[in-house]
Amino acid sequence: MMSMNETHKPFASANETVKLGLQQWHEAVQAWNAALIETTQTSLEAWLTLREQAGQAWFHAAGRAQDVMQREQALWLQAGEQMRAQVKANTEIAGRWAETWNEAGRTWAAESGQAVQKQAQAAQAQMSQMWRQATDAQTQVGAMLNEAAETMHAAMPANGSRSRAKS
Known part of the structure; x- marks a missing residue:
């Protein structure tokens, strides 16, 4: 007959096998969890870096757009001030000429008026050119803002999912 110790040997061996299997499973799960934590942390750091960029x-x-707009505003103010000064000076000159000259002076004043009119037309053409430049600048500002929005959109992960950083 078998002794009590001999009867339980197969169970002890099975228990050791189960114990060893559970221990290996536990170590594998811990390694898996560590890898997931590291991957999640790396993904989060990459996402935060992209968000910051x-x-x-x-x-x-936005700063570049503001600079362009401020330069355009300064140009418009300068052009307006120059035009106002030119019109004022021409008006004063034309008024003095009309008061002080005789018929020949009036003829000369009329010719000066034509010159002033030509200057006004030239100023109007200059203002039209500046208007076109301002429109072009606004188009550039819009393009820069669209580019910035596309950059932000491209930097954000799609549908809120996290992306891994590429080395």
Whole structure:
């Protein structure tokens, strides 16, 4: 007959096998969890970096757009001031000429009026050119803002999912 120790040997061996299997399973799960944590952290860091870069790109584009708009505004103000001064000077000159000259002076004043009219036409053409430049600048500003928006959109993960950083 078998002794009690001999009867339980197969069970002890099975218990050791199960224990070893569970221990290996536990170690594998721990390694898997560590890998997931590392991957998640790397993805989060990459996403935060992309978000920061997109924010900087947007801020830079907005700053450039503001600079362009301020330069355009300064040009418009300068042109308006020059035109106002030119019209005022021409008006004063034309008024003095009309008061002080005789018929010959009036003829000469009429010729000067034509010259003033030509200057006004030239100023109007200059203003039209500046208007076209301002329109072009506005188009450039719009393009820069669209580019910044596309950069931000491209930097954000699609549908809120996290993307892995590419090395």
